[in-house]
Amino acid sequence: MVFERERVAALSAAARACGVHEGMRRGGVQLLAPEAQLQERDPAREQAALEQTALALLQYTPQVSLAPQACVLLEVSASLRLFGGIRALCRKVRVSISRLGLSATLSCAVTATGAWMLARYGDVRTVRERSLRRRLDRLPVVLLSAAQAHLEWLHGLGCRQLGQLRALPRAGLQRRCGKALLDMLEHAYGEAPEVHDWVVAPPVFQARVELPDRIEQTDILTAYAQALLTQLAGWLTARQLAVKQLRLWLEHERGRQAVAPTDLRIALSAPAWQEDHLYSLVKEKLARSTLPAPAIALGLAAEELERRQPASDMLFPEPGGSAEDHQRLLELLVARLGADKVRQAAPRADYRPELANRWCSVMQPAASLPAPLSTDAARLPPRPLWLLDEPVPLRVLQHKPFYRTPLEFTSPPERIEAGWWEGRPSTRDYFTVRDAQHAYYWIFRQWHGGECPEEEPQWFLHGLFG
Structure with a gap:
């Protein structure tokens, strides 16, 4: 329950059921509802909430303005197609407002003042001028803020709805109530242009x-x-x-x-x-x-x-999702998982397979990664997707490498000689082989000292094909 100047300004349905009503003093409220939570109205916080709401709703239209009676106006005629129509847009706006911890009454009309008045009356939506006029004619005159000072006189004339108010002579109505009342009516019915002060987003957030x-x-x-x-x-x-x-x-x-x-x-x-x-x-x-x-x-x-x-202008979406x-x-x-747990490949200019790549965080900018070799990948022999961290020594039976079953060669040798610039020369002959179950492996023959000695070379398993 909210108080303003020691009188009830807003209350819940439970408090109303206890007999509390607007304008009641604090003593009467405590007598009827002693367990009610009482809060003093804070205009500064209300204004801050309105400004935060206006800032959040800028994602739906650049034309947002603040209106009296805790109202936010959105000019959405240019946004309807982007968000899928007025109903879909209203659903999105309602979700955004709820995420701010607020609740709102949404109304739509072809004029801003008309939408503001419909929102004060209830959740009413109309996108046609004729329907707007019909709905406005049935609204009570009390919704016009410019008519608050003249309600007793208007009710004495039997004028309780906007349609009855518009039937009165304009010259006499202006002399008695002022031009502000007529201006508000003309703005609501679309008979005069409206001017708004649009909300401007601050330079920093x-x-x-x-x-x-x-x-x-x-x-x-x-x-x-x-x-x-x-x-x-x-x-x-x-x-x-x-x-x-x-x-x-x-x-x-x-x-x-x-x-x-x-x-x-x-x-x-x-x-x-x-x-x-x-x-x-x-x-x-x-x-x-x-x-x-x-x-x-x-x-x-x-x-x-x-x-x-700018968004992609491709006619058809990319398979598997966009970048x-x-x-x-x-x-x-x-x-x-953390930046150190999600990594990307960073190729290096080295012909040795175990050194030709390193793994770094995906958050590392691509410009800071080393440039890979300029070799055309299409000219290279097939490479396995699974490279072992450490090559596994293989047994040799009858001068042939053996891994679970005898291995059959399916490719010519590919020689890789590197490491002499580091004082560790290495000479390897790589082969693609398969076992009895038709599983394919990548093995190499290691020559010692960078030369081909007469003794039997050593074989290693280095990778597995998918």
């Missing part, structure tokens, strides 16, 4: 939310982090930017028992702006983190930004 209690479990923080990410999604869309690194900080106790904030940084391999993808990364990061002390506030900042790249889908999967795995 940094948001913070106070937690309702001391929170010790990181999984509870994900709901509050999602509210911040919803605002970030709107800000990124309005600025046409993508983020490469997020900074999430958790504030702890202040005063004598102060604890330094906990900083969490989330690096992305590719710039992203999709809210659901960013939320999955933050959720995994929080799940893998531990709190040194209970958190009392949560903050989010976008640190590394890039211009958003962006691949990057999102890698980033999710990194957030869940």
Whole structure:
């Protein structure tokens, strides 16, 4: 229950069932509902919530404006096709508002003032001018903020609905009630153009939310982090930017028992702006983190930004998903397992198979990786996908290598000579062989000293073909 100047301004259905109503004093409320939770109205927090909502809704249209009576107006005529129509867009808007921890009444109309008045009356949607006029005619006059000072006179005339108000002579109505009332009517019915002050996204994004209690479990923080990410999604869309690194900080106790904030940084391999993808990364990061002390506030900042790249203009989608889908999967795995657990191949300029590649984190930029050999891969003999960490010595029976069963050669030799620049010359002859079960292997014959001595060479298993 919310109080303003010691009188009830808003109440729940349970409080109303106990006999409480708007305008009742605090003493009467405590008498009828002694267990009710009483809160004092905070206009500053209400205004901050409206501004946060407007910032979050910038992801659906660049034309968002704030209106009286805690209303946010969106001009969505250019966004309907992008989001699949008015119904799909309303569902998305409702989800974004719920992620902010708020509830709202959504209404649609061909005029902003008309939509604002319909929203104050109830959840009404109309996209045709004739239907809007019919619905507006049935609305009570009390919804007009410009008519509040003249309600007694209008009700005395029997004028309780907007349709009855519009039937009155305009000249007399303007002399008695002023031009503001007529202007509001004309704007609602589309008879005069409307002018709005559109919300402008700030140059940098940094948001913070106070937690309702001391929170010790990181999984509870994900709901509050999602509210911040919803605002970030709107800000990124309005600025046409993508983020490469997020900074999430958790504030702890202040005063004598102060604890330094906990900083969490989330690096992305590719710039992203999709809210659901960013939320999955933050959720995994929080799940893998531990709190040194209970958190009392949560903050989010976008640190590394890039211009958003245009969407692919390919007629047909790529099989197996786009490059962006691949990057999102890698980033999710990194957030869940850690950057050192998800690796990518980094070829090196070395002909020795065990040294021709190393593994590094997928978060390492591609520009920092060494350049591979310029050899045409199509000219090389087949290479196995599975290379053993250490070559396995093979037995030799009747001058032929043996691995579980006798091995049959299926390819000519491929000689690799390298390592002389390191003082460790190596000469190997590689073969593709198969066993009795038709499993294919990659083996080599090792020559000692870089020459072909007369003694029997040693054989090794180095790889397995799929």
